[in-house]
Amino acid sequence: MSEKEIEERFIALETKIAYLEEFTSELQEVVVEHTKTIDRLTAVNKALSEKIEDLMQNEEIPNRKPPHY
Incomplete structure (x- = not known):
């Protein structure tokens, strides 16, 4: 390998690393x-x-109508 080829390979490796x-x-x-x-x-x-666990432990889950009714 010539010096030029070695230098080109070295530059290619540096580029890949970058x-x-x-x-x-x-x-x-x-x-x-x-x-x-x-x-x-x-x-x-x-x-x-x-929150879900707390609601499930509460046996009296309100069955209310939504506010728009």
Whole structure:
């Protein structure tokens, strides 16, 4: 291999590494965003589950008409 070929391969590898670093950074941002969303949804799910459990423990669930009647 000539020096020129080695240099071209080296530049190609550096370019690929740069793209991989950028991709990894973007992927990390998406993972962090999704983790925050999952945490929020988990909290909402827990609150709703507790509310449903409280309502089910109450044997007198009101059977009221909606306010527009």
